[in-house]
Amino acid sequence: MSEVQVLGGSVERDDEVLTPGALEFLGGLHDAFAARRDELLAARGKRRDEAKRTGKLDFLPETAEIRESAWKVAEAPAALRDRRVEITGPTDRKMTINALNSGAKVWLADLEDANTPHWANVVSGQVNLRDAVRETISLESGGKSYNLRDDVEHATIVVRPRGWHLDERNLEIGGRQAVGALVDFGLYFFHNAKALLAKGSGPYFYLAKMESHLEARLWDDVFTHSEKALGIDHGTVRATVLIETIPAAFEMEEILYELRDHASGLNAGRWDYLFSIIKYFRDAGERFVLPDRNSVTMTAPFMRAYTELLVSTCHKRGAFAIGGMAAFIPNRKDPEVTEKAMNKVRDDKSREAGDGFDGSWVAHPGMVDICREEFDKVLGDKPNQLDRLRDDVHVTADQLLDLSGTEGGATxxxxxxxxxxxxxxxxxxxxxxxxxxxxxxxxxxxxxxxxxxxxxxxxxxxxxxxxxxxxxxxxxxxxxxxxxxxxxxxxxxxxxxxxxxxxxxxxxxxxxxxxxxxxxxxxxx
CATH class of the missing domain: 1.20.1220.12 (Malate synthase, domain III)
Structure with a gap:
């Protein structure tokens, strides 16, 4: 076992999460999987070079059998069958309490894009999650008390670790920086998996920034290794994958297949997806130049192709399709702006529910009711719409890459x-x-x-x-x-x-x- 050294400074209650057992668990994860992570990151560059040369991507011929054969992901546990509203946010203490109290079905506890990896955030986020799982979390701040409410069903926690590309410099394992994704996953899983199972939930995760099914296979191996290490049944971990990179859009079925014993669903991002298109085809000519970012909506033809393919892929394989973010924050000082924005959110969620999504994201508790209302109209008493297979959807590689129908320009x-x-x-x-x-x-x-x-x-x-x-x-x-x-x-x-x-x-x-x-x-x- 490689030696694990904590290089970061002292953080309040760090002794509760950076325990000898937890650090040993991280060392085992790192020894087993860090080298493969490095190889897969190098493979990203090679694939990008090929896209630069050809100006295109395509569905993989070598995995055609997976796309054409009959299989489904494992049936969802009870805690994840209804995901009509998911609230996202970082794991600071106030947000943790507010998210759990929000009325949303799921809280995406974000250790990735909504969290900066300052060492204090990394450690305190794990402390807060530990308290949240045990329902002991509270906060006194600014003369106010924040506590978990007894009159609402608390959101199911789904943790998003950092992407594969990020390291954690405050932990050194075997003489090198630790892999950030393994640190975030490992600490949460080690401390909370059994406690979650005891309360009828489980260790559930969102997986970010993946670019291939081989990266999904690595995560699946991490899950299997971890379940075995803690003596937990295989398939206990469940993961929802954010399809937020353009190469991953061409491997949705393969990603679900690799994770099939641990898969829960796929999520349709927006900004990261557009960012990935630019990054991948940044030197492929004007046909990939996007107009102002706010003019590229989810109704643009290439974005419609992406979301419709995601819904049809998920339901074909028994997985949940989760829609994009409503990032608006209600502004009490400007009711007119708030009303216009909330109407746009309502239209967006109505479209997603109508397209077959099983749920969607909001960033603020004030948006939970709007999202729920729009999905209630379609779902009724059903927890999801997995039975809606969208056999009418047929998306080609060219449609995913055809930006020509995008309205607007650069201003x-x-x-x-x-x-x-x-x-x-x-x-x-x-x-x-x-x-x-x-x-x-x-x-x-x-x-x-x-x-x-x-x-x-x-x-x-x-x-x-x-x-x-x-x-x-x-x-x-x-x-x-x-x-x-x-x-x-x-x-x-x-x-x-x-x-x-x-x-x-x-x-x-x-x-x-x-x-x-x-x-x-x-x-x-």
Whole structure:
């Protein structure tokens, strides 16, 4: 067993999660799977190079038998059969309590895009989850008391660990940085799996940023190893996979197949999916240049192809299809803005329920009722609509990659908005807050990714704006300077300066950074 060293500083109650047994468990996971993780990350680059050369992706011929044969994922446990409303958010103590009390069926406890990997967040998030599982969590803050309510059914906890690409520098295993995904998964599973089973739930997870079925196979092996190590029945772990990368969209069935004993469903993201399209085809010409991010809705033809394929794939295999995020935050000071936004959320959730999704995401407790109402209209007393097979759906590879029907264009306002939101979010992330309220929306790292990648794409394609100007490095730097000046009284100087530097780095560098959180991680204390 490799030696495990804790390099991070002291965090309140860290002795409850960084126990000798837990660290030994992490060491076993790392010894068994870290090398394979490294190999699979290297394989991503090779596949991207092929997409650059050909300008396309396709369904894999070598896995055609999986797509054509009859099989289903394991039947869902009782705690996961009704997922009509899922609330997402980081694992800070207040959010944990509010999410469990929200009335949502599921809480996506986010250790990934809505959480910054400051060591204090990593450890305290596990402490909060431990207390939440045991229903002992409470908080005294600002003269207010926060406690779990007795008059509502608490949301089922589904934890999202970091993606495979992120390391954890505060833990060293066998002389190298630990794999962030294994740290997040391992600590939660080790401390909570048996306690969850005792209360009729289980260790449930959302899996982020995967790009292939081989990465899903790795997760499946991690689950099997962990169940065996703790003496828990095979298939106890259940995982829902976010299909938020363009290569994963071509391997939905294969991903479910690899996880079939542990699979629960698939989720349709938005910003990460668009970010992935830009990243994958950033040098494949103008046909992959997207307009302003806010004009690319889920009704764009290529996004419809993606979501309809996801629903039909899931129901064909007995898995749940979970819709996208309603990121709006109600604003009591501006009822007109709130009413318009809530009507858009209602329309969005109505469309998802009508398309066959079994549930959807919201980011704020104030959106739970709207989402539930729209799904109630379709589901009625049924917990889901797995019986709706969507045999009418036939999606081709070309449809998934055909951006030509996307309405809108690149605008000067869109460029400024991308710079503004990107800098605001990065500043928040660097300060330790990965779930940032920006312009009445709850934003996470995916927002900054699509913002900076879109700027990079426009610069490198000399995209013409509605003003007639072409996007250049000089123009972007001018906009960055103007945005920075406007934020000087809004964001503390210590974070604003670094946020501007980092945004400029990832938006204008000659070599495209795969994830902005990688260079960002080097900047946090």
């Amino acid at each position: 000067a306002a869109g460029l400024r908005a991308a710079v503004d939101v990107g800098i605001r979010y990065i500043a928040s992330w660097l300060s330790g807050n990965g779930a940032a309220a920006i312009h009445n929306l709850m934003e996470d790292a995916a927002t900054a990714e699509i913002s900076r990648s879109q700027v990079w794409q426009w610069v490198n394609n000399s995209t013409q704006l509605d003003t007639g100007e072409k996007v250049s490095e000089e123009l972007v730097r001018t906009v960055i300077g103007e945005v920075r000046a406007g934020l000087a009284d809004v964001i503390p100087a210590e974070f604003l300066g670094e946020a501007v530097e980092l945004f400029e780095q990832v938006a204008l560098a000659e070599q495209f950074a795969d994830f902005l959180t990688l260079p960002a991680y080097e900047r946090i204390k």
